[in-house]
Amino acid sequence: MPGNDPGRARAARDKAVMAEAFTAAGVRAPHTVLVRDAAGLRAALADPRVGFPCVIKPLSGAGSDGVTVVTGLADAASAADTARAAAGMYTSGGAGHILVQAYASGTEYSVESLTQDGTTTHLAVTRKQVTSGPKRAETGHSLPVHLPPAVEADVYREVEAAIQAAGIRHGASHTEVIVGADGRCAVIEIGARLAAGQIGLLIQHALGIDVWAALLDVALARPTALAPTTRGYATVRFVTSGRAGRLTSVCGFPTTGPGVPFVRQRAAIGGLVHEPGANGHRLGSFVVTGPDADEVEERADALLRRIRIHVEPVLENTGQVRPASTSAIAP
Numbered sequence: 001m002p003g004n005d006p007g008r009a010r011a012a013r014d015k016a017v018m019a020e021a022f023t024a025a026g027v028r029a030p031h032t033v034l035v036r037d038a039a040g041l042r043a044a045l046a047d048p049r050v051g052f053p054c055v056i057k058p059l060s061g062a063g064s065d066g067v068t069v070v071t072g073l074a075d076a077a078s079a080a081d082t083a084r085a086a087a088g089m090y091t092s093g094g095a096g097h098i099l100v101q102a103y104a105s106g107t108e109y110s111v112e113s114l115t116q117d118g119t120t121t122h123l124a125v126t127r128k129q130v131t132s133g134p135k136r137a138e139t140g141h142s143l144p145v146h147l148p149p150a151v152e153a154d155v156y157r158e159v160e161a162a163i164q165a166a167g168i169r170h171g172a173s174h175t176e177v178i179v180g181a182d183g184r185c186a187v188i189e190i191g192a193r194l195a196a197g198q199i200g201l202l203i204q205h206a207l208g209i210d211v212w213a214a215l216l217d218v219a220l221a222r223p224t225a226l227a228p229t230t231r232g233y234a235t236v237r238f239v240t241s242g243r244a245g246r247l248t249s250v251c252g253f254p255t256t257g258p259g260v261p262f263v264r265q266r267a268a269i270g271g272l273v274h275e276p277g278a279n280g281h282r283l284g285s286f287v288v289t290g291p292d293a294d295e296v297e298e299r300a301d302a303l304l305r306r307i308r309i310h311v312e313p314v315l316e317n318t319g320q321v322r323p324a325s326t327s328a329i330a331p
């Protein structure tokens with residue numbers, strides 16, 4: 001059956017191999033240094049092509065686990081430890097190896113694409129809501145985004161170069177880019193797969209494209225139906241706690257209904273919750289769809305504001321809890 005180039009498969013799993021493949025193919029991407037030890041870390045941080053802020057991350061993480069934006073030398077050692085400790089899903093590099101990457105500033109998007117016989121169709125551009133600060137966790141996705149034509153052309157050119165660099169000939173891809181103030185994009189990473197984070201569902205509701213059926217068609221070398229059958233918008237919000245502690249209650253979670261096709265609440269009352277630092281810290285999510293992009297965003301934000309999360313701080317070592325406090329989640 002048709003498939004991707006097996007010789008390049010690691011370029012879509014191991015971010016060090018990915019960075020090499022991007023450089024070889026001329027993909028515009030942040031300068032990336034593979035760090036093996038303390039001397040390597042010092043050298044990477046002194047490299048003028050990296051500078052501060054920079055990003056320290058595991059070779060093969062996902063869900064932002066172990067990724068830290070570092071603003072100065074003082075934070076680098078602990079960020080390196082965090083990256084080393086993050087158990088990568090697909091680790092193939094040596095033990096303790098991590099990446100130090102130049103920081104790309106701008107607005108974050110992903111491009112959801114399907115490639116068949118080497119021809120790529122971009123299904124949607126997705127805008128990300130991401131936390132600021134040292135830990136970047138995604139708090140929402142919205143699509144389709146209509147970029148200015150020149151920016152879209154630049155994004156698609158770089159994404160197509162990344163797709164080729166990762167050897168994607170028959171299959172889905174999810175490419176994360178950051179578009180700077182100058183309208184030029186940097187490719188952060190590519191996954192040779194459909195996007196996670198309910199993006200497939202958003203495409204289904206906003207554009208009427210069944211990405212799973214389409215992917216099956218690509219795998220079976222059948223003609224695919226990739227043209228939108230509806231012209232709407234969809235967004236997902238990930239619900240997170242503003243503070244760490246023990247979850248005592250969650251109120252006001254939306255329920256499914258017209259324009260709200262999906263709701264998932266996954267945090268257990270009594271369990272420990274964290275400030276958003278990785279996708280694993282989500283307490284739930286919901287999807288909002290509709291014909292108008294602004295209305296979809298406003299409705300999602302309004303539903304998010306209604307959710308009340310009560311968390312009791314946990315005192316370390318004693319296991320005792322302080323009196324309950326309440327934190328409304330921030331959009």
Ligand SMILES: Nc1ncnc2c1ncn2[C@@H]1O[C@H](COP(=O)(O)OP(=O)(O)OP(=O)(O)O)[C@@H](O)[C@H]1O
Nearest residue numbers: 030055061062063064065067101102103104130136
């Ligand atoms: N070089 C960079 N410049 C600026 N921001 C970055 C850079 N690398 C990572 N980030 C930020 O950190 C987030 C997580 O990084 P990255 O995508 O590499 O990790 P991940 O574990 O694959 O995350 P996910 O599975 O959520 O995509 C990015 O979505 C982005 O917000």
Ligand SMILES: [Mg+2]
Nearest residue numbers: 064176188189
């Ligand atoms: Mg990523």
